[in-house]
Amino acid sequence: MSELTMPANGVDRGEEAVRAVRLEATNHEGSFLGKTLTPKKFASGTDSGFAFADLLFGLDLGNAPVLGFAFPDWRGHLNDVYFRPDMSTLVEWEPGRQAVIGDYWLKDGRPVPICPRNLTKKMNSRLASLGFTATVAVEIEATVFEESVHEARARGYQGLTPLGGNAGTGYHLAKSKDWTGYMDAVAQRLDAIDIEWEAWSDEDAAGQIEINLAPGDPVAVGDAWARTRQIMREVAFDLGHTVTFMARPTAGYGQASHINLSLQRDGVNAFYAEEGPSEAMRHAVGGLLATIEGNTSIVLPQITSYRRLVDLSGPPVTASWGISNKTTAIRAVCGHPSYSRLxxxxxxxxxxxxxxxxxxxxxxxxxxxxxxxxxEPVAEMAWCMPPGEITRLPDTITKAAAALEADAILRDLLGSEFVDYWVGSRRWEWMQFHTAGGDPSAELSAWESARYFELP
Incomplete structure (x- = not known):
């Protein structure tokens, strides 16, 4: 991290003066948005914030205004919302350019109710009030293709060549050098801005990779996730390739973003107990299962997200938990004072x-x-279970939205403004798919590739 100082013509960084500062944050769709400012302009607003039109939360991924439900009072007339930088996130992104992450606030000082980073902070604070500290880690999966992003666009993102060859059953080292070169370049960029990563490897599909970010505070890990994906895009562009975080970019395997979570209390792992899941772990699992159907709308946000939910293909399809059982929705890892987690x-x-x-x-x-x-935890395989034996996760964007709308727990904790707005935007997404060219019977429609391949 770095501190901002302001000489007359930029920020003094030794040999390289900073010529620009980029503001960074996600909207509700997960798109990484921002502005680039002069150092002088940035210094003038570090306390007051920087105005953005409310449309950053009001446009869909096709750049159309999201309509069809009641707007909250902060949206509807191109009102300004305000980006406030978190100076602890200020880094040198590249020579001559700094970058800073922030969140969005209303003019009266309240957080924008659907600001993603502020919602993470809100839940983190609520957990702290119970005496717990959360440590989380995320597994980022993506698919890289040989073609440049320009060629991918010209092809409608169809028929692209997986980078590194056709090996795709996981952990293969028989990759062409361009695949390793891409990941080496990504790792170097992460190291340069102090994003700690632990591992990367070949994933199940051809051209697919997984990178594991180091565990940490939820907000900090969210920041690292957003910047890692941006770096992966920039490196792909620089090397003449393209990368996508689409949930299912081809008719083959899908892509996940597994979250690992542990809780600490007084510096001790609250999920550990010698005999198995601790009381805190059991209660955490109970709460996660009580909200899993509603949360499905949040963690599977797009039409294509639900094309992953196929028995025997990797993703969970049931509202289930198990001990060391990767076929369930929630896997409990038990038996170690340091590594016990969900x-x-x-x-x-x-x-x-x-x-x-x-x-x-x-x-x-x-x-x-x-x-x-x-x-009781599921001990057998949680795929292909007989109908009625276990609840299946919502398998469409509208079923999941209805589950979230009816979830009193998530409504209470996340706020009705967020829940109602999110549900409305998911129903809008369903309508766009069915009226603007989506094909429900296709394994993957051209409409989905055009909408989701590059964004979010």
Whole structure:
């Protein structure tokens, strides 16, 4: 991290003066948005914030205004919302350019109710009030293609060549050098701005990679996630390739964004107990299962998100938990004072991690506050179970939106303004798909590729 000082013609960084500062934040869709300012302009607004039109939360991924439901009082007349920088996130993005992450606030000092980063902060504070500190980690999955982004656009994102060859069953080292070169370049960029990563590897689909970010505070991990994806895009552009975080970019395997979570109390892992899941872990699981159907709307945000939910293909399809059982939605890792944790396996690669973390933390908070006991863990495979034996996750964007709308726990914790706005925007997305060229019977429609390949 760096401190901002202001000589006359830029920020003094030794040999390289800073010529510009980029503001960075996500909207509700997970798109990384911002402005680039002169150092002088940035210094003038570090306390007051910087105005953005409210449309940053009011446009869909096709750049159309989202309509069809009641607007909150802060949206509808191109009102300004205000970006406030978090100076602890200021980094040198590249020579001559700094970058800073922030969140969005209303003129009266209230947070924008659907600001993703502020929702994570809100849930983090609520958890702290219970005496717990959360540590989270995220697995980022993406697919890289040989073609440049310009060629990918010209092809409608169809028929692209996976980078590194056709090996795609996981952990393959038999990759062409361009695949390794891409990931080496990504790792170097992450190191340069102090984003700690732990591992990267070949994933199941051809051209697919997974990178694991180091555990940390939920807000800080959300920041690292947003910047890592931006770096992966920029490196792909620089090397003449293209990368996508689409939930299912081809008719093959999908892509996830698994969240690992542990809780500490007085410096001790609250999820550890010698005999198995601790009381805190059980209650956390109970809360997560009580909210899992509603949270599905948040962690599977787009039409294509639900094309991942296929039995035996990797993603969970049931509202279930198990001990060391990767076929369930929530995997409990037990038996170690340091590593006991929960893995929330539902989120797709297209989820906004800030919102996903807010929803997951809300479920955990509810479980702890209400001492919700979970059902017995699933010991067998949680795919292909007989109908009625276990609840299946909502498998369409509208079913999930209805589940969130009816979820009293998430409404109470995340706020009705967020829930109502999110549900309205998901129903709008369903309508756009069905009226603007989407094909429900296709494995993957051209409309989805055009809408989701580059954004979020």
């Amino acid at each position: 893995e929330y396996r539902v989120p797709g690669a297209d989820a906004n991690l800030y919102l996903a973390l807010a929803g997951v933390l809300a479920g955990v908070i509810a479980g702890l506050e209400h001492r919700i006991e979970p059902p």
